[in-house]
Amino acid sequence: MVATAINVKVKGETTKTETPKNIVFDTKKLNLWYGEDHALKDIDFSIYENEVTAIIGPSGCGKSTYLKTLNRMVELVPIVRTTGEIQYRGRNIFDKSYHVEELRTHVGMVFQKPNPFPKSIYENIAYGPKIHGIRDKKQLDEIVEKSLRGAAIWDELKDRLHDSAYGLSGGQQQRVCIARCLAIEPDVILMDEPTSALDPISTLKVEELIQELKKNFSIVIVTHNMQQAARVSDRTAFFLSGEVVEYTNTNQLFTTPKDKRTEDYITGRFG
Numbered sequence: 001m002v003a004t005a006i007n008v009k010v011k012g013e014t015t016k017t018e019t020p021k022n023i024v025f026d027t028k029k030l031n032l033w034y035g036e037d038h039a040l041k042d043i044d045f046s047i048y049e050n051e052v053t054a055i056i057g058p059s060g061c062g063k064s065t066y067l068k069t070l071n072r073m074v075e076l077v078p079i080v081r082t083t084g085e086i087q088y089r090g091r092n093i094f095d096k097s098y099h100v101e102e103l104r105t106h107v108g109m110v111f112q113k114p115n116p117f118p119k120s121i122y123e124n125i126a127y128g129p130k131i132h133g134i135r136d137k138k139q140l141d142e143i144v145e146k147s148l149r150g151a152a153i154w155d156e157l158k159d160r161l162h163d164s165a166y167g168l169s170g171g172q173q174q175r176v177c178i179a180r181c182l183a184i185e186p187d188v189i190l191m192d193e194p195t196s197a198l199d200p201i202s203t204l205k206v207e208e209l210i211q212e213l214k215k216n217f218s219i220v221i222v223t224h225n226m227q228q229a230a231r232v233s234d235r236t237a238f239f240l241s242g243e244v245v246e247y248t249n250t251n252q253l254f255t256t257p258k259d260k261r262t263e264d265y266i267t268g269r270f271g
């Protein structure tokens, strides 16, 4: 699916026309309830290929819920009910015929707190491919190397692949978790506040990595850190009380927001 051309103003200069891009996720009139709690309201927006899309907003506005809807992880909560649809590459992910395991081979996720398995670095990365039936040692070795290189951590770890992942720093663990996600060759990577548990240097490394990864993947990142959204993303969505208040080119959202509520939020008046 290809989006129509959109006019965007960059840094208040001349209006440029964006090249039409492929839409990866198209969300249409999505509503979600946790029991009686209406957590997502009429969400309509598109996520584009090879871009970083940031989701910002105050605590409890529905950022993580939306992210976890994209890989249907939110269904693990038994009281969840949804209406509307999310098309992933043209297919409604809520269709009965769409198996969640299949969706998750396309849509990987990285969590707030690094969560390596209590296994070696090698086994952490080889785990997903093994579940998908890959047993050949040479092939697994190649996947492990490629994934760790993709996560910009191969050189640091290549001589200790059989050490426990628990012995790594938080920043290294998070990059191993990103490598674990790359090993299943996803199309989209969802990141839920991936640097909030990391120190500034590790945060910088992960941000640089995100910039590299978008050449080959589409990334959706939830962040509380507005500077981070401004640094890493191409588009930003501002969520408030379960609604998308504004969704546009990141530069525009942070320099000339259209909605007063966005302006109040990004200038620190609430949240």
Ligand SMILES: Nc1ncnc2c1ncn2[C@@H]1O[C@H](COP(=O)(O)OP(=O)(O)OP(=O)(O)O)[C@@H](O)[C@H]1O
Binding pocket: 034, 037, 039, 057, 058, 059, 060, 061, 062, 063, 064, 065, 066, 077
């Ligand atoms: N498992 C759950 N069961 C019931 N309600 C939930 C659950 N998870 C989230 N909610 C509710 O849904 C709403 C949105 O929560 P969500 O975690 O998506 O917000 P968020 O913007 O990601 O917040 P934060 O920035 O604090 O992580 C909140 O009202 C929250 O209480």
